[in-house]
Amino acid sequence: MAVIPPYLNKGDTIGIVCPAGFMPYEKAETCINVLQTWGYRVKVGKTLGNQHYYFSGTDKERLEDLQEMLDDDNIKAILFGRGGYGVGRIIDDINFKKFKKKPKWLIGYSDITVLHSHIYSRYKVASIHSPMAAAFNEGEYNNEYVQSLRKALKGVKAKYTCDIHQYNNRGTATGELVGGNLSLLANLVGTPSDINTKGKILFMEDIGEYIYNVDRMLYQLRRSGKFNSLAGLIIGGFTDMKDTTIPFGTDVYDAINNIVRDYNFPVCFNFPVSHSKENYALKVGVEYTLTVKNKKVTLQEL
Amino acid sequence: MLLHAQLLLYIFTVPKQLMNRKGFLRTFVSTSAALFLANKSWAFNNEETGFCPVPCYLKAGDTVGITCPAGNVDLLKIQSCIDALKRWGLNVKLGKTVGTQWQRFAGTDDERLSDFQEMLNDESIHAIIFGKGGYGSMRIIDKINWDSFRKKPKWLVGYSDLTIVHAHIHANMRIPTIHGHMSTGFSADPTDLSSVTLQQALFGEKIEYKISSFPTNRKGQASGILVGGNLSLLHAASGSKSDISTGGKILFIEDVSEYKYNIDRMMMSLKRSGKLENLKGLIVGGFTATKENFEEPFNVPVEEIILEKVKEYNYPVCFHFPAGHMKENRALKFGVAYDFQVGDTEVVLNEKLHISSLNDFRAIANN
Numbered sequence: 001m002a003v004i005p006p007y008l009n010k011g012d013t014i015g016i017v018c019p020a021g022f023m024p025y026e027k028a029e030t031c032i033n034v035l036q037t038w039g040y041r042v043k044v045g046k047t048l049g050n051q052h053y054y055f056s057g058t059d060k061e062r063l064e065d066l067q068e069m070l071d072d073d074n075i076k077a078i079l080f081g082r083g084g085y086g087v088g089r090i091i092d093d094i095n096f097k098k099f100k101k102k103p104k105w106l107i108g109y110s111d112i113t114v115l116h117s118h119i120y121s122r123y124k125v126a127s128i129h130s131p132m133a134a135a136f137n138e139g140e141y142n143n144e145y146v147q148s149l150r151k152a153l154k155g156v157k158a159k160y161t162c163d164i165h166q167y168n169n170r171g172t173a174t175g176e177l178v179g180g181n182l183s184l185l186a187n188l189v190g191t192p193s194d195i196n197t198k199g200k201i202l203f204m205e206d207i208g209e210y211i212y213n214v215d216r217m218l219y220q221l222r223r224s225g226k227f228n229s230l231a232g233l234i235i236g237g238f239t240d241m242k243d244t245t246i247p248f249g250t251d252v253y254d255a256i257n258n259i260v261r262d263y264n265f266p267v268c269f270n271f272p273v274s275h276s277k278e279n280y281a282l283k284v285g286v287e288y289t290l291t292v293k294n295k296k297v298t299l300q301e302l
Numbered sequence: 303m304l305l306h307a308q309l310l311l312y313i314f315t316v317p318k319q320l321m322n323r324k325g326f327l328r329t330f331v332s333t334s335a336a337l338f339l340a341n342k343s344w345a346f347n348n349e350e351t352g353f354c355p356v357p358c359y360l361k362a363g364d365t366v367g368i369t370c371p372a373g374n375v376d377l378l379k380i381q382s383c384i385d386a387l388k389r390w391g392l393n394v395k396l397g398k399t400v401g402t403q404w405q406r407f408a409g410t411d412d413e414r415l416s417d418f419q420e421m422l423n424d425e426s427i428h429a430i431i432f433g434k435g436g437y438g439s440m441r442i443i444d445k446i447n448w449d450s451f452r453k454k455p456k457w458l459v460g461y462s463d464l465t466i467v468h469a470h471i472h473a474n475m476r477i478p479t480i481h482g483h484m485s486t487g488f489s490a491d492p493t494d495l496s497s498v499t500l501q502q503a504l505f506g507e508k509i510e511y512k513i514s515s516f517p518t519n520r521k522g523q524a525s526g527i528l529v530g531g532n533l534s535l536l537h538a539a540s541g542s543k544s545d546i547s548t549g550g551k552i553l554f555i556e557d558v559s560e561y562k563y564n565i566d567r568m569m570m571s572l573k574r575s576g577k578l579e580n581l582k583g584l585i586v587g588g589f590t591a592t593k594e595n596f597e598e599p600f601n602v603p604v605e606e607i608i609l610e611k612v613k614e615y616n617y618p619v620c621f622h623f624p625a626g627h628m629k630e631n632r633a634l635k636f637g638v639a640y641d642f643q644v645g646d647t648e649v650v651l652n653e654k655l656h657i658s659s660l661n662d663f664r665a666i667a668n669n
Contacts (some may be wrong), residue, residue, distance in 0.1 A: 224541030
């Protein structure tokens with residue numbers, strides 16, 4: 001089992017940092033307020049509201065902001081403002097020395113997949129794959145997904161159920177949960193942040209990709225051995241899919257099913273982990289049991 | 303005594319002292335014998351001329367096969383290619399996947415695999431020009447049996463999605479392949495450089511390219527074996543059996559219709575997996591039809607995206623090399639050595655130690 005950072009108590013400080021794309025301050029305001037109503041203090045990093053072209057700052061600015069939060073003993077968790085693209089540009093320059101000694105929860109998804117994969121693979125520290133600051137907006141902080149983050153921070157063990165799907169492969173698997181955004185998982189193959197999936201439960205989601213590219217990325221994962229010795233597979237939301245002029249010929253779940261159906265491990269499709277509202281907090285590095293039955297699918301944190 | 307011409311393509315790695323000694327030929331032959339035993343894929347085709355580099359260059363009367371391992375290909379769209387090949391004195395054999403369609407592929411995975419396999423195994427086919435790119439080669443590459451190809455290699459011509467074939471062969475067999483226009487890319491114009499250079503490459507003319515240098519280029523000179531292809535496919539090959547090692551080589555990259563942030567992301571992946579560190583040179587072909595997300599533009603030129611990833615290294619870098627998803631897609635032999643020079647006004651890419659005849663070999667051996 002990975003190292004579990006200490007769960008949060010009332011009065012603890014959560015840092016907010018934007019390590020990738022630009023995010024206007026207003027988009028995180030509700031999140032800051034809600035975190036405070038949850039009983040936490042919030043420290044806002046310099047990269048929230050800052051902009052350098054596409055990014056929330058130069059590589060140096062984003063690196064420094066994140067480094068400061070990682071090294072600050074008073075900050076018990078870092079909730080990332082948003083993803084986009086940019087973590088991959090700074091990850092190799094981050095000094096994890098203090099973080100290794102005093103780990104804290106890193107919270108986010110999408111581009112944050114780079115951090116989840118990196119700290120799990122290299123330092124065996126658990127992290128939370130979940131909604132980020134923008135998910136709190138428009139009253140959505142009350143929905144069960146943002147609330148699942150609230151519970152995760154307190155140390156409540158999660159038990160999630162999801163609707164069955166025709167492509168599910170029945171079975172039970174127990175293993176450490178790893179994964180995140182498919183484009184990033186594929187991008188990290190061969191890099192120091194690459195994950196070893198042996199004996200693990202792998203989850204993935206994506207957004208706005210061409211179906212043929214999802215197919216290609218899954219072949220890439222397959223050909224790099226990611227499905228060998230996997231304990232279980234969770235296919236989350238694949239939203240806003242695009243298609244080429246000559247259509248791929250199947251929808252995205254068909255394409256995914258064609259690649260994974262011949263394996264023995266349990267597979268669950270349509271799990272609520274995605275770029276949409278349906279995005280349950282999942283602890284990367286923590287052991288779960290995935291049970292895929294005819295009428296029910298459960299993911300139980302152990 | 304077996305001569306391994308293929309070995310000569312790697313001669314530049316032999317220390318200079320060895321090259322200049324009188325005993326070179328003796329050393330070469332004994333080395334080559336040892337290397338032959340070590341790697342049978344450098345086996346040497348003994349055609350009626352008694353000498354043939356690997357793969358054999360084409361001559362009039364040879365047959366070229368066209369097979370489609372990726373996107374579907376309409377027979378009408380390859381007429382210019384067939385005409386050109388016939389003009390070059392070649393026979394053409396069309397695979398079953400020409401004109402076939404399954405979803406957006408030129409047949410099911412099994413159909414495309416079996417068509418490609420048949421052409422690889424068919425000794426009467428001296429070269430294969432792939433139908434078209436798109437997507438699909440990766441779905442079948444692991445099921446291909448390369449035994450026939452290893453024993454009697456033939457030129458394989460393609461680019462884009464077919465990069466996976468170039469990479470796979472280079473990573474596993476070290477047999478040269480040709481990055482060049484495919485069957486749907488031929489124009490009716492016989493003077494178009496994509497066709498002209500492909501013909502030259504196939505028939506054994508030495509590759510010697512000279513193009514204008516751009517201000518963003520990084521000057522320098524180097525020699526090395528050329529590898530690479532489409533950036534998205536090189537990236538997709540990471541961690542697989544098709545993954546190429548780039549150390550000591552000249553890397554060529556190109557791409558089409560990619561978001562700039564994704565070009566940056568793929569280049570970061572290459573960098574982080576060590577692919578940019580020990581290059582001898584970097585040749586950047588077309589990065590055509592790049593896309594921007596209008597709500598959040600990346601706003602950095604492709605040259606800058608790439609240069610930033612290689613700024614701590616010293617090797618020469620050239621941009622806008624005429625190869626890739628563009629009208630002028632000059633043929634490049636991968637897996638062979640080149641001299642690469644980037645100057646103020648000119649970029650030169652010359653095939654090194656080109657061998658197409660026994661005389662070439664003797665000239666090098668006696669030098």
